[in-house]
Every structure is written in structure tokens, then in C-alpha cells.
Amino acid sequence: MESSSSSLSFSILRVPFFLEPDYPENIVSIGTNRERLIQKWGGPKGWEAQKKRHDLKGRGQKAGIPHFNLDRLTGNTMASHRLIQHVGKLYGLSVSEKLYDRLNIYYFVDGHSLNDRPRLA
Structure with missing residues (x-):
């Protein structure tokens, strides 16, 4: 097989998705992320196990997030997805x-x- 000296050029485009698509769009927050995750994983013990299993802190740091505010407000994310798409266009x-x-x-x-x-505005 012949080798080529031409280079490949590409862009990576992030595509938004809904982690919790059933959250209502008309309210700012349904509660904190801590509350949501404790409920989702069956209580504090299950939530702690998930954090360790998925190394969320380490993965966040690799993505440029110095620390997670676990009491951040959780809600529907459609408004931010629309903003990003609008700005991109x-x-x-x-x-x-x-x-x-x-x-x-x-x-x-x-x-x-x-x-x-x-x-967001």
C-alpha cells in the first residue's frame, strides 16, 4: 500500500443530548444535582458508589472543570442547547x-x- 503525505483535516462538533428529557421547560430548576443523584442511585451509598465507579471528578478535571458544585441547580437544558446552536450558526x-x-x-x-x-442572555 502506498503512503500519502497529504494530511487529513476535520472538525469535531458536539451534539447536545438530554440526560433527563422529561424535566419541564417552564421552570428554572427542579432541585439540586445532589438531590437528583441521591434519588437516582437509591440513596447516599449508591450515589457514592457511582461517583467512584465512573471517576466523575477525574473526568471533569480532564475536561477543564476544576471541581463540581454538587448543589448546582438541575433542570431542563433545552435553553442552553438552543443558545449554543444559535451562536454556532x-x-x-x-x-x-x-x-x-x-x-x-x-x-x-x-x-x-x-x-x-x-x-443565559
């Missing part, structure tokens, strides 16, 4: 990626809801 991929990074800090570290439209 208007300003391009590099700007929407910067917005993703800022929203990660806004949510995971600062603890704000991703469905708080006035704050």
Missing part, C-alpha cells in the same frame, strides 16, 4: 466551543441552572 464552531466551555463552568462550578433564560 451565527459565529461559527470556535465561538460555540468557547460558549460550551463557559457554560460548563457556569453550571458545573458556579452552580447556575442551564434553563435560566435571563441569566
